[in-house]
Amino acid sequence: MIDPRLLTLRVLAEHGTVTATATALHLTPSTVSQQLRGLARELDVELLEQVGRRVRLTAAAHALLKHADLMVAESERARAELAAHREGMAGVLRISAMPTALASLVVEAAARLRDAHPRVTVELVEDESKHCFDLLLAGDSDIGVVLPAPGSPSPDDQRYEQHPLLDEPQDLLVPEGHPLAGRASVALVEAAAEAWISGPERITHHQVVTAACAAAGFTPRITGRAVDFIGVAAMVGRGFGVSLVSRLAFLPAEFGVVRVPLHGDPVPLRRHLTVVRRGAAHHPVIAAGLASIREVCRERSDITVLAP
Secondary structure (H helix, E strand, C coil): CCCHHHHHHHHHHHHHHHHHHHHHHHHHHHHHHHHHHHHHHHCCCCCCECCCEEEEEEEEHHHHHHHHHHHHHHHHHHHHHHHCCCCCCCEEEEEEEHHHHHHHHHHHHHHHHHCCCEEEEEEEEECCCHHHHHHHHCCCCCCCEEECCCCCCCCCCCCCCEHHHHHHHHEEEEECCCCCCCCCCCEEEHCCEEEECCCCCCCHHHHHHHHHHHHHCCCCCEEEECHHHHHHHHHHCCCCEEEEEEEECCCCCCCCEECEEEECCCCCCEEEEEEEEEECCHHHHHHHHHHHHHHHHHCCCCCCCCCC
């Protein structure tokens, strides 16, 4: 329903290079370039200018993008309304989610949806939050379960509808036998002198650790980094430091670690969002997927489910 060249321009605006745009859209770079040159000729305006190895959108391109965002949202609303006229629930639903949410919430929600509606095919992708937004923009995902982070689209971004899903407490993770391991709860500042394990700077876990420690009044001395909680727990269990761990994260019992709840003000939290393309939330299959995710969340007593 929408000129695919406009969709290509939207993805280029996000990624900044023809090569990255081609990768996101599963096209060749030459196809992307041809699409954009053809669109520029048809509209009789310059859309791109070369700046080193990257391309920069012209003022005309930015003006066109505003209209494209409105058109795409209206197209999504039209698809949702038309889908409501079909008989029964059917179609493909693609859900992308960051790792802990996928393992602890989304897989169960997807299984329930599949069992309740056999004509719905559910496809799942685990990825970092930023890439979940990229998948939505490229049309390769219909629902994202993400964490807001520096560089994420703002809540008023016209390409997406973002809604609060849950707040997830963070626990202090210490090795068995640690002086804090037997406590019912601790204040984060009590671990200020410890060595800390964190994620690489590009990973949300690093941002959670540094922000929480800053709010508690100290800068953590980071001595190890891991990209997932399994690696974090392995290092903590062998005495290389302490860390924060999300309440939803699964940790193998044999790692020899203890989760200690935190008290004080503020208690570190991770807020999860559901994200869809603007205009798509009322599509029957997408709405059912969102409802199933919320249903699974409401059954847990260790997180706080938020009103959408």
